[in-house]
Amino acid sequence: MPEPLDPDMFAGCADHTPLPxxxxxxxxxxxxxxxxxxxxxxxxLQVPLAPxxxxxxxESLRAMERDGLVTRTAYPGIPQRVEYSLTDLGHSLFAPLAxxxxxxxxxxxxxxxxxxxxxxx
Amino acid sequence: MPEPLDPDMFAGCADHTPLPxxxxxxxxxxxxxxxxxxxxxxxxLQVPLAPxxxxxxxESLRAMERDGLVTRTAYPGIPQRVEYSLTDLGHSLFAPLAxxxxxxxxxxxxxxxxxxxxxxx
DNA sequence: CTGTATCCCTGTGGATACTG
DNA sequence: CAGTATCCACAGGGATACAG
Numbered sequence: 001m002p003e004p005l006d007p008d009m010f011a012g013c014a015d016h017t018p019l020p021x022x023x024x025x026x027x028x029x030x031x032x033x034x035x036x037x038x039x040x041x042x043x044x045l046q047v048p049l050a051p052x053x054x055x056x057x058x059e060s061l062r063a064m065e066r067d068g069l070v071t072r073t074a075y076p077g078i079p080q081r082v083e084y085s086l087t088d089l090g091h092s093l094f095a096p097l098a099x100x101x102x103x104x105x106x107x108x109x110x111x112x113x114x115x116x117x118x119x120x121x
Numbered sequence: 122m123p124e125p126l127d128p129d130m131f132a133g134c135a136d137h138t139p140l141p142x143x144x145x146x147x148x149x150x151x152x153x154x155x156x157x158x159x160x161x162x163x164x165x166l167q168v169p170l171a172p173x174x175x176x177x178x179x180e181s182l183r184a185m186e187r188d189g190l191v192t193r194t195a196y197p198g199i200p201q202r203v204e205y206s207l208t209d210l211g212h213s214l215f216a217p218l219a220x221x222x223x224x225x226x227x228x229x230x231x232x233x234x235x236x237x238x239x240x241x242x
Numbered sequence: 243c244t245g246t247a248t249c250c251c252t253g254t255g256g257a258t259a260c261t262g
Numbered sequence: 263c264a265g266t267a268t269c270c271a272c273a274g275g276g277a278t279a280c281a282g
Contacts, residue, residue, distance in 0.1 A: 005155055005169045021232060024145025026275075034126055042244055048126045054245060056275060068235025079243040080282085089235070092228055099220035107213055111142060114189025114210070147255070163264050175265060177255060200263040201262085 021067060023093060027052060027060040028069075032086070032093055035070065039085035069093065142188060144214060148173060148181040149190075153207070153214055156191065160206035190214065 022028050027049065034045055045057060061084055064070045069090035075081040143149050148170065155166055166178060182205055185191045190211035196202040 003158070005161065005165060007168050007171075037124070040126065044126060047128050050128075051276090053276060053278090055247085055277095058245060059275085066236055066239040067232050068239075069232075074244090080245085082244060089228060089231055093224065096217065096220040096224045099217040103214065103217045107210060110210055111188050111190075115187055118187040118189075172256090174256060174258090176257095176267085179265060180255085195264090201265085203264060 022063055023097070025060070027056065028064060029097060031060060031064065032069075032090065032097065035084060035086045035090070036094070039073075039083040042082050042084070045084070064090070143184055144218070146181070148177065149185060150218060152181060152185065153190075153211065153218065156205060156207045156211070157215070160194075160204040163203050163205070166205070185211070 023032075030049060031045065034040055034048060042054075042057070042061075046052065046054070049057065061070060061072070065072055067089075068087055070084050070086055073083045073085070075083070144153075151170060152166065155161055155169060163175075163178070163182075166182075167173065167175070170178065182191060182193070186193055188210075189208055191205050191207055194204045194206070196204070
């Protein structure tokens with residue numbers, strides 16, 4: 001018999017999920033992985049992330065820059081050259097990300113099985 | 122100097138984030154926490170989750186049931202009585218969830234600081 | 243090459259009211 | 263009590279074209 005739930009148990013929480021900010025969206029986690037081993041250029045990121053559009057990739061990178069996860073470095077010249085790299089804060093996100101990936105590896109099949117079984121009806 | 126990125130590095134991935142399915146949404150993680158210590162009734166969940174609407178709470182619980190994270194048990198009688206409880210699979214999500222919460226505790230302030238600094242311009 | 247500018251579509255979530 | 267039924271608003275993401 002559990003205790004009654006505290007009506008204010010989420011009072012200190014942000015409005016959204018307890019997951020690290022904006023890592024639950026469509027591209028952030030993948031960008032993290034792409035930048036894991038070193039700086040990458042804009043066009044270099046577009047390849048494995050296809051079919052991401054330039055607009056969306058820019059938006060994602062800007063948001064990550066704003067949150068201190070990546071740094072953007074522009075090298076003057078023609079053609080233009082821009083590199084994105086992870087900050088220490090960005091690297092620190094691999095800890096929770098690895099935990100999530102481990103869960104998927106261990107239980108993802110079970111989840112899909114449950115989903116398929118539910119669809120039977 | 123990192124190797125070139127593998128164009129197919131995300132070929133096996135789902136279209137979305139590598140995070141556990143539907144835990145990145147607005148209510149799932151909070152529902153998990155509410156059900157952690159035992160079964161809860163629908164109206165019992167509404168209290169700490171306010172101002173969630175019945176429609177949205179139902180949708181979230183249905184999706185979690187579909188994914189095998191919770192079980193729904195209805196007890197006949199008047200007034201009606203329904204209890205939701207976590208499955209073993211649901212409980213297993215606390216591992217990645219804890220890692221995310223730990224990140225927030227350790228680095229959340231740093232992220233907010235970066236965000237505020239970025240807003241200065 | 244590295245983006246911006248528009249326009250648009252969809253899904254998630256919400257407001258409100260009603261039912262078995 | 264435990265939902266359903268409607269209707270709706272908004273943000274994320276995408277298609278396409280263009281610019282510095």
